[in-house]
Amino acid sequence: MNRNSPFDDDSSDRLVATSEAGDNSAPLSISEISAALKRTVEDRFGYVRLRGELSGVKRAASGHVYLALKDEKAVLDGVMWKGTAGRLAFRPEDGLEVVATGKLTTYPGRSKYQIVIERMEIAGEGALLALLEKTKARLEAEGLFAPERKRALPFAPRTIGVVTSPTGAVIRDILHRLEDRFPTHVIVWPVLVQGEGAAKQVADAVRGFGALEPDGSVPRPDLLIVARGGGSIEDLWSFNEEMVVRAVAESPIPVISAVGHETDTTLCDYAADKRAPTPTAAAEMAVPVLRDLVATLDDLGLRQRKVVMRPVELGRERLAARADRLPPIEQLLQPYAQRLDDLGERLRRGLVDRAAKGRERLADLRLSPAILRGNLRDARQRLASARLTPPLVQRPLADGRQRLAALERLRLQLDPKAPLKRGYALVSAEGHPVIASRDVAAAQSRLTLEFADGSVQVAPGDAPPPAPATPRPKKRSRPAADDSQGKLL
Template identity: 50%
Template sequence: MSDLIDDEFDAPGPGSNAPEYTVSEISGAVKKTLEGAFGRIRVRGEVGRVFKARSGHLYFDIKDDRSVLASVSWKGQLEALAVIPEEGMEVVASGRLTTFGSQSKYQLNVDQVEPAGAGALMAMLEKRKKQLEAEGLFAAERKRPLPFLPEVIGVVTSPSGAVIRDILHRLRDRFPRKVLVWPVAVQGRDCAPQVAAAIEGFNRLSPGGALPRPDVLIVARGGGSIEDLWGFNEEIVARAAAASQIPLISAVGHETDTTLIDYVSDRRAPTPTAAAEIAVPVRLDLLAHVEGQGARASAALARGMSRRGERLRDLGRALPRAEALLATARQRLDHTSHRLPAALRSGVQARRPRLVRFAALLRPALLTDRADRARERLDARAARLDPALTRTTERARARFDRSASMVKPAPVQREIARQKDRLGGLVRRFGNAAAAQEARRRTKLSAIDRMLQSLNYEETLKRGFAVVRGDGHIVTTRAAAEQAQALELQFHDGRVKLGGAPRKSAARDTKPDQGSLF
């Protein structure tokens, strides 16, 4: 230390034998000495306080029964850690010893964390298990039933291992189904995030999409040590399996191996091959069962038909003949159908005078007069509306101005200004409402005018029809035309007067098939 100081710092000032250092110089010298003396080290101990900052950095303590070592893993280093430190875990942490000069502290920058033996892993596993069980993720009532015969089966496993071959071979033997394989790493640092992403990815598939959504999922892996299977004990995997909306079968390890995903899954299989057997039934057994049920159903149907046939024949003997039951109704129908044409003609003749009377009242001139009067009233009211609103606004504004001149305090003036603004808004709203109402009435008037034009008989005359008038009245029958003294024809472009038709006499000899002009 003294050699370093002699080389890097100036000689002491006059009047003192001890050299003077700045705080930063002391901090830098300590940092160089500490990092040079230790470099990269491995520390074994129990994880104490754990704190993750909003920046993403993880701060934690490593302690034994006498001392505590402050440790930190930066955000970029956390992604490379195989094990995330948790409070109470015994670990072996590797990293570089450095200082934090701002607080005169030294700390271990950790870039690798390993559990300190199988005992630490089991303790951490037990802790996670109790936490998830307390949250209710192991509850039996939240387990979903497996579909009896899934159309598509999703498998989360390694694509190159023997597990996927065993599953496909077993499915082919029992009941061939469509299989979607999501390849993942089944051990190591990438195992847990990839398995969780695969479960979430299958759940995000849309039913009926281009890639079918599985009806059941199988998460499978062969046997191994606790370290090999540790990825399926990670909390992210357990929570992804618990959140899956697709029923999930866990088939991790051999029959004696147990991981956290086994507790949260909907069904646990002792082996991957057993998972395939759980997922689908045996096709030949189903066919035999269906054939047996079909034979039973056919026999039951035949017996039921026979019994009901006998019962029907017994009841049929007690019923009267069908001809006797229908004779009265058939005769009533014939009588009614014979009277129906005459009734229809008499009904039409009885309603025709009423129709003619109402048609005579519906004159175009009447509708035109009513439309003109309505238009005049609308124009008059529209012309009176703007001056009335203007006078009302001016009187209200004058009242407010008089009130404002009498009251001087600032709050009252602000209230007056607010009321003025409100009054102005009301005036604008009244004006808009009046304009909208006028527009609606004009639209309604235009619709009435269009209806009037469509009902005007003169439009019908343009299509080749004519109106016959006799002695100033409309003639609709031949008898009325023969009785008229003078006839007049109205076309769409004018009227033509004709002489009166000669009266028919009893002695006049006319052919039956000859008549007048009309």
């Protein structure tokens, strides 16, 4: 029997494996064959790009992502380590078609081969839009895009925060438009608007503005504008990231989303309180036009003045209408003039009649000596009946003396010179009968101090002493009146 071939059919009936002379195919361990297979696969497929649909995507607690790539006929497991997963520009989900770049390797623990993914991209714009719609549906189900979450924008914000690139044309357009319409204080938070890390910077900026204190050194804005210029769906993808959408939806400050042009729509637009088709339009939404406000105020002021004057004008119109309905003044005075003429005529006739009657009575009175003597006798009798006793005359005199004494006491109380007897002095000067102020006294060159027993001349302050008063010439005494005429009393 030929035993030179190790694959001879007769070797199958052996019970114990043996090695023969010249045999160079020693049995390998499982670890050895697995390591050899691993080297072979990694050497042959060290760099591959695969296109397939994601399935079974899960993120471990360590941060690594495990998934499977599949098509209609095959499935390939894949792993993405924590560092690579953190740099992804999108969130991998089941059903998403991607292009994965990496190397094939084996996993001896399960006798499986897999791809270690070093880079993952969405396979075309269609797949990107599918991911966008899927993310939109999930966030919309959470209520992040609900209309009742939308807040009204402040009418005239004092401070506006802008989250955008500090070097692009967007910020210049916004500042220029704000300056034209309504000059406002603007705070710019510079961020990347595309590429790796852009989504995190935008989200951190929105949350950073919301964390500012209203009365802090950097004032918290009353309104936020998240802006970026136009671009492809890949350029605008940072504003479709979930972290940006949640930051905008949770912002305590009203947000205007102005990402891209009018035809561009991102998830940030749905989460914001207001969407602007362009950054310039966002500036127009943020503030009113100052000139329009001034014109509106002027118009309101004019309307207010018209409203105030309208009752006055209506009153004037009503007064004029009533005045037109009044009869002429001559017509109103005619009855009174006629009555006055009638009364004047009656007065004239009355005076004539009274004078005639007086003449008649005077003619009837005959002044004879007997009538005069009778009148004199009656007067003497009335005088005799009136007895003038002393008490009747003294009582009015006593009442008059009492009233005179009361007036004298009142005069003494009101006399300005009465306090002089108690040690006071009355200060006067020429043109000032009584001086009660120090300033007035200091302005005089000479003062007169009047005491109860006389007066002295003094000079205030450092003024020279007053000159002695020139004695007044004595008045000539008039000659005594002739007493030859008798006194009445």
